[in-house]
Amino acid sequence: MKPHTTTTLIDELTQAVGAAHVLTGNAIPLQSCTDWFQTHTHVPLALVRPGTPVEVAQVMTICHRHGQPVTPQGGLTGLVAGAVPAENDIALSLARLNGIEEIDTAACTLTVLAGTPLQTAQDAARAAGLLLAVDLGARGSCQVGGNIATNAGGNRVIRYGMFRDQVLGLEAVLADGTVVCGLNKMLKNNAGYDLRQLFIGSEGTLGIVTRAVLRLHPQPQSCNTAWCTLPDYDTVVRFLRHAQRTLSGTLSAFEVMWPDFHELATTRIPGLRSPVNAHGLQVLIEMEGGEAGRDMAMFSNMLEAALEQGWLRDAAIAQSLKERESFWRLRDAVSEFPLMWAPYCGYDVSLPISSLGRFVDELQRALRDTFPHCEHVHFGHVGDSNLHVGVHIRPGHGVFPEDRIDACVYGIVRRYGGSISAEHGIGEHKKAYLSHSRTPQELALMRTIKHAMDPKNILNRGKVLA
Amino acid sequence: MKPHTTTTLIDELTQAVGAAHVLTGNAIPLQSCTDWFQTHTHVPLALVRPGTPVEVAQVMTICHRHGQPVTPQGGLTGLVAGAVPAENDIALSLARLNGIEEIDTAACTLTVLAGTPLQTAQDAARAAGLLLAVDLGARGSCQVGGNIATNAGGNRVIRYGMFRDQVLGLEAVLADGTVVCGLNKMLKNNAGYDLRQLFIGSEGTLGIVTRAVLRLHPQPQSCNTAWCTLPDYDTVVRFLRHAQRTLSGTLSAFEVMWPDFHELATTRIPGLRSPVNAHGLQVLIEMEGGEAGRDMAMFSNMLEAALEQGWLRDAAIAQSLKERESFWRLRDAVSEFPLMWAPYCGYDVSLPISSLGRFVDELQRALRDTFPHCEHVHFGHVGDSNLHVGVHIRPGHGVFPEDRIDACVYGIVRRYGGSISAEHGIGEHKKAYLSHSRTPQELALMRTIKHAMDPKNILNRGKVLA
Numbered sequence: 001m002k003p004h005t006t007t008t009l010i011d012e013l014t015q016a017v018g019a020a021h022v023l024t025g026n027a028i029p030l031q032s033c034t035d036w037f038q039t040h041t042h043v044p045l046a047l048v049r050p051g052t053p054v055e056v057a058q059v060m061t062i063c064h065r066h067g068q069p070v071t072p073q074g075g076l077t078g079l080v081a082g083a084v085p086a087e088n089d090i091a092l093s094l095a096r097l098n099g100i101e102e103i104d105t106a107a108c109t110l111t112v113l114a115g116t117p118l119q120t121a122q123d124a125a126r127a128a129g130l131l132l133a134v135d136l137g138a139r140g141s142c143q144v145g146g147n148i149a150t151n152a153g154g155n156r157v158i159r160y161g162m163f164r165d166q167v168l169g170l171e172a173v174l175a176d177g178t179v180v181c182g183l184n185k186m187l188k189n190n191a192g193y194d195l196r197q198l199f200i201g202s203e204g205t206l207g208i209v210t211r212a213v214l215r216l217h218p219q220p221q222s223c224n225t226a227w228c229t230l231p232d233y234d235t236v237v238r239f240l241r242h243a244q245r246t247l248s249g250t251l252s253a254f255e256v257m258w259p260d261f262h263e264l265a266t267t268r269i270p271g272l273r274s275p276v277n278a279h280g281l282q283v284l285i286e287m288e289g290g291e292a293g294r295d296m297a298m299f300s301n302m303l304e305a306a307l308e309q310g311w312l313r314d315a316a317i318a319q320s321l322k323e324r325e326s327f328w329r330l331r332d333a334v335s336e337f338p339l340m341w342a343p344y345c346g347y348d349v350s351l352p353i354s355s356l357g358r359f360v361d362e363l364q365r366a367l368r369d370t371f372p373h374c375e376h377v378h379f380g381h382v383g384d385s386n387l388h389v390g391v392h393i394r395p396g397h398g399v400f401p402e403d404r405i406d407a408c409v410y411g412i413v414r415r416y417g418g419s420i421s422a423e424h425g426i427g428e429h430k431k432a433y434l435s436h437s438r439t440p441q442e443l444a445l446m447r448t449i450k451h452a453m454d455p456k457n458i459l460n461r462g463k464v465l466a
Numbered sequence: 467m468k469p470h471t472t473t474t475l476i477d478e479l480t481q482a483v484g485a486a487h488v489l490t491g492n493a494i495p496l497q498s499c500t501d502w503f504q505t506h507t508h509v510p511l512a513l514v515r516p517g518t519p520v521e522v523a524q525v526m527t528i529c530h531r532h533g534q535p536v537t538p539q540g541g542l543t544g545l546v547a548g549a550v551p552a553e554n555d556i557a558l559s560l561a562r563l564n565g566i567e568e569i570d571t572a573a574c575t576l577t578v579l580a581g582t583p584l585q586t587a588q589d590a591a592r593a594a595g596l597l598l599a600v601d602l603g604a605r606g607s608c609q610v611g612g613n614i615a616t617n618a619g620g621n622r623v624i625r626y627g628m629f630r631d632q633v634l635g636l637e638a639v640l641a642d643g644t645v646v647c648g649l650n651k652m653l654k655n656n657a658g659y660d661l662r663q664l665f666i667g668s669e670g671t672l673g674i675v676t677r678a679v680l681r682l683h684p685q686p687q688s689c690n691t692a693w694c695t696l697p698d699y700d701t702v703v704r705f706l707r708h709a710q711r712t713l714s715g716t717l718s719a720f721e722v723m724w725p726d727f728h729e730l731a732t733t734r735i736p737g738l739r740s741p742v743n744a745h746g747l748q749v750l751i752e753m754e755g756g757e758a759g760r761d762m763a764m765f766s767n768m769l770e771a772a773l774e775q776g777w778l779r780d781a782a783i784a785q786s787l788k789e790r791e792s793f794w795r796l797r798d799a800v801s802e803f804p805l806m807w808a809p810y811c812g813y814d815v816s817l818p819i820s821s822l823g824r825f826v827d828e829l830q831r832a833l834r835d836t837f838p839h840c841e842h843v844h845f846g847h848v849g850d851s852n853l854h855v856g857v858h859i860r861p862g863h864g865v866f867p868e869d870r871i872d873a874c875v876y877g878i879v880r881r882y883g884g885s886i887s888a889e890h891g892i893g894e895h896k897k898a899y900l901s902h903s904r905t906p907q908e909l910a911l912m913r914t915i916k917h918a919m920d921p922k923n924i925l926n927r928g929k930v931l932a
Contacts, residue, residue: 106703106820107851151656159715162654165631180907185818186851188628188888190617190667191896191903192930193912197663201656218711237572245684248756249625249715290714294764298757352651354572385573385652422654430657437657441646445919446659452918453911464658 006045009066013048013090016058021049021096032073032091035081037338040428044071044085051096053113053171053179053210060208061177063090069461072204074146075117077138079348082150082203082427082463089461094145097210100124108216109168109185114145114209121214130216133160137335145209151201153423158383159252159288160217162423163200169213170196174206175454183213198453203425204460206453220252220288224299225318227327228285228306229278233357235311236281240353240383242311243285246302250295251383253286255331258360258378265333268340272330275323278314284331337377337390343400347389349413350422356380356387359416363389363409370408373397386422410436426464434466472511475532479514479556482524487515487562498539498557501547503804506894510537510551517562519579519637519645519676526674527643529556535927538670540612541583543604545814548616548669548893548929555927560611563676566590574682575634575651580611580675587680596682599626603801611675617667619889624849625718625754626683628889629666635679636662640672641920649679664919669891670926672919686718686754690765691784693793694751694772695744699823701777702747706819706849708777709751712768716761717849719752721797724826724844731799734806738796741789744780750797803843803856809866813855815879816888822846822853825882829855829875836874839863852888876902892930900932 014022024046034041045068050056063070071085073093085091097115104111105128112121118132119139125132134147136154146152148170152163160166169184182195199207230236236256243251257265262282266274276282289295299317306312318324338344351359360378367374373394380387391405410420414436421430421437435443446465450457480488490512500507511534516522529536537551539559551557563581570577571594578587584598585605591598600613602620612618614636618629626632635650648661665673696702702722709717723731728748732740742748755761765783772778784790804810817825826844833840839860846853857871876886880902887896887903901909912931916923 104818104820106707107818108707109818151660153654153656157654161631164660165627174911178907178910180911181905182908184885185820185883186816186885186888188619188623188816188847188850188852189885189903190619190887190889190891191885192892192900192908193668193672193915194617194630194663194666195908195911197660198911198915200660202659206659218707218714220714221711241572241574241684245687246756248684248686248754248761288714290712291764291767294760295714298760301757350652350654352570352573352575354570354651381654384654386654417651419650419652419655419657421656422652423656425656426658434658437655439647441644442648442658442661444644445640445646445661445664448918449659449664449915452914 005066009062009068010046012062013046013059016062017048017050017055021051023047031076032093033085035084036077036079040081040084042085042087044087044089044091047091047093049093049096053097053173056092056173056208056210057177057179059092060173060175063458064176064456067456067458069458071460072149072208074115074143074149075138075141077142078146078150078427079424080427080429082425084428086462092208094143101211103128104185105130107185110214110216111183111211112144112214113211114143116144118142118144118147125216126219129219131219132166132214133217134163134166137332144212148200148209148212149202149204150425153384153386155253155255155381157381158254166214167196167200167212168215170199170209171211172199172207172209175456175459180207183211185213201425203427203464205450205464206459220290222289222292222295223286223324224296225284225286225324225327226299226303226315227275228283228315229276229280229313230283230311231280231313233281233360236283236382237353239283239306239311242306243302246305247287247298250287250289252288253284254381254383255284256380256382257282257331261377261379264377265330269333269336272333274330275316275327276314280313284327334379334388341392344390344392345402345405347409348422348424349387349389349409349418349420350385351387351413351416351418353382353385355416356382356385359412359418360387363412366408366412367391371401371405406433413437428463431464431466471532475528475534476512478528479512479525482528483514483516483521487517489513497542498559499551501550502543502545506547506550508551508553510553510555510557513557513559515559515562519563519639522558522639522674522676523643523645525558526639526641529924530642530922533922533924535924537926538615538674540581540609540615541604541607543608544612544616544893545890546893546895548891550894552928558674560609567677569594570651571596573651576680576682577649577677578610578680579677580609582610584608584610584613591682592685595685597685598632598680599683600629600632603798610678614666614675614678615668615670616891619850619852621719621721621847623847624720632680633662633666633678634681636665636675637677638665638673638675641922641925646673649677651679667891669893669930671916671930672925686756688755688758688761689752689790690762691750691752691790691793692765692769692781693741694749694781695742695746695779696749696777697746697779699747699826702749702848703819705749705772705777708772709768712771713753713764716753716755718754719750720847720849721750722846722848723748723797727843727845730843731796735799735802738799740796741782741793742780746779750793800845800854807858810856810858811868811871813875814888814890815853815855815875815884815886816851817853817879817882817884819848819851821882822848822851825878825884826853829878832874832878833857837867837871872899879903894929897930897932
């Protein structure tokens with residue numbers, strides 16, 4: 001791009017959003033130039049912070065006219081470098097589009113601007129006696145628009161689905177600045193193509209989400225949590241289906257931790273103790289219901305029946321909120337692994353539930369065979385077919401072979417018909433492996449859609465599709 | 467099209483699928499030339515019945531080369547003339563793609579060919595101890611592929627979502643014969659764009675569904691049903707939210723009938739009696755749970771609490787399967803209306819739940835003011851924001867003014883920000899009104915997608931988009 005054109009571009013952007021909101025050079029915070037793990041860092045041409053959906057549209061109209069690539073940025077908590085700008089990109093921050101526009105308690109909907117932190121939206125729903133059901137660790141910093149663009153998951157997907165299932169209506173700005181506004185509040189709407197789906201999970205490559213209508217659920221009236229130990233994966237699946245059948249619609253978490261996880265978390269992280277004494281696969285199971293007394297009985301009966309079947313080696317029911325929190329703290333030890341265990345690489349894959357157990361066995365063998373000095377952890381939202389894997393190589397064994405570990409993990413994912421990304425997305429990090437989970441015909445169709453909606457290829461260029 | 471070209475086309479199609487499966491002229495059954503109400507009837511160039519997904523692809527490759535329009539046909543139970551061929555179209559029947567390919571009880575998935583009747587798939591799931599959750603009146607004749615292409619709804623959407631929510635994986639044939647195969651079994655898969663969504667609910671205009679992986683749920687262990695009378699719409703919504711909160715995830719139907727419906731069904735249809743004696747809005751409410759004894763107590767408590775609040779004028783709990791069936795027979799009287807009440811026109815609209823009551827009041831007033839000799843019924847899946855409306859003009863008052871009734875209903879839908887189609891789709895019947903529920907920008911984006919995926923405009927040409 002010639003300097004003259006750049007000057008014109010920056011001038012036009014400044015006119016659109018105000019000088020205070022077009023940052024360049026050193027004025028751009030590091031966070032806007034890099035990803036969560038700081039593996040990619042580029043200073044963009046400018047960081048632009050529009051204050052309204054209309055300003056987002058103006059920014060895109062200007063950039064489209066200039067053929068200027070734009071990287072949309074939400075809360076910058078993604079794990080696949082999906083919001084890292086290239087050096088000549090405009091980074092477009094949604095942070096100023098912050099606010100709840102409406103809560104409709106009869107329709108059970110919340111209308112929100114895209115830059116609103118997830119937790120702000122959750123709190124607003126709770127204050128109205130309702131539940132915004134998706135929840136994830138980054139709730140305080142991630143933004144609703146980013147949650148939508150990445151189809152975020154989290155711990156309660158088994159009950160409420162992913163972010164895709166919370167989005168009733170959507171407003172998005174296209175590559176050319178067109179505002180596509182479909183702030184639908186209805187649960188059913190078969191009037192033509194369901195355009196929402198194009199923007200959910202496409203990581204800002206097809207449009208920029210500016211507003212959304214989210215579905216709310218009744219606030220649960222009770223919560224019961226247990227930690228159980230089971231002998232093997234097949235028994236875990238039997239237990240899962242038993243819990244789903246008897247708890248009928250109230251099962252809200254089913255987190256499985258393989259022995260490698262349990263061992264690591266309880267022996268190396270200070271302050272974490274296991275609620276049980278047994279070896280095997282550990283399961284954190286939780287139900288949320290409508291009436292405390294009845295639900296506790298239902299939960300205990302479910303566990304007793306599983307004990308009678310011989311499926312559980314041990315089980316502990318949380319007797320207090322504090323105890324519940326200690327169970328979850330052990331599960332959430334995952335956030336410590338990358339820090340305490342560097343160099344570390346983490347994977348977020350999905351497999352058919354019926355073959356997930358065999359997949360873990362084979363992967364563990366392959367990792368140990370190929371990387372004799374490795375340590376690994378396996379855990380996941382098994383009820384959602386989602387497995388997380390973490391791999392570390394003990395110090396003193398040369399350069400961390402991240403590429404080779406990727407190839408090992410994704411190679412086996414491919415053979416099992418799994419997905420290289422269950423919930424984190426593709427972004428920059430995983431795009432080289434997308435063909436492991438998608439056929440050439442699927443990739444070609446993705447490109448057809450991308451080209452039709454963004455013919456100049458200016459929206460989050462180079463992300464998702466190589 | 468010149469005769470010579472037609473001959474070549476038919477020859478090629480015959481070579482692809484066999485002479486027995488290319489029917490022309492009088493050999494084509496009437497059903498394949500018309501819609502459910504026989505409002506549009508055209509004899510297609512030929513009715514082609516491929517026997518495998520590969521043959522579907524061959525048919526499309528041939529038709530694409532010839533620029534030959536194709537109308538895909540499932541069970542032909544749609545209500546919007548979405549599968550009626552034009553005179554020079556090839557009608558492509560999916561009926562021979564019939565069969566369950568796999569039930570994976572651990573993953574809780576069912577893999578099925580598109581032409582399989584819904585009921586066959588439901589029965590197969592039930593035989594494996596599982597539930598294919600979407601259910602609708604046409605279950606015996608409608609096909610899974612058609613259910614997917616139209617994003618079918620039905621009575622249990624409030625619990626399990628629409629057909630969109632049952633589809634984990636999909637195989638579809640594009641306009642040019644490309645097979646896009648994504649038979650995903652996982653609940654979570656964020657590996658690139660979610661291509662399934664393009665084919666679900668786009669009524670065969672973007673591709674032809676040939677196979678699907680459907681999500682199964684645990685078979686419910688109990689069912690409780692009640693018929694209640696409430697004084698007004700606002701109380702209905704209060705009751706709905708109370709039931710959702712206390713029954714926590716087990717509420718499986720919430721059907722509301724306005725007084726006009728109740729009056730008509732109980733006075734004009736022989737053999738139908740109301741379970742209650744009170745006037746007002748009638749609600750059929752049902753829960754399906756995991757343990758019979760506990761669930762009955764939970765259901766009774768929920769109703770008692772509502773009685774104590776003064777929300778219910780009357781309530782009857784079904785005491786037997788027979789009584790439950792009689793409740794549903796009264797609700798399902800809707801299928802009799804078009805026959806006993808001709809000329810009749812029916813609407814399937816959706817409105818934000820918070821304004822649905824006011825909408826009905828205004829529509830009833832408008833209908834009576836504009837058409838003094840009309841009779842009307844209002845009923846719907848209110849928990850899903852879905853309202854059905856039926857209108858009849860008493861005999862002896864001239865030509866049935868269907869177009870004017872359409873304009874009256876859809877005009878008010880537009881003002882309330884509703885949808886002209888909640889679950890039936892757009893097809894041929896509703897496309898003139900699509901702009902009442904979609905903005906010009908949304909319609910333009912739909913056309914962009916259609917053009918990108920079917921540049922020769924041969925797939926279900928002229929349906930959905932005018």
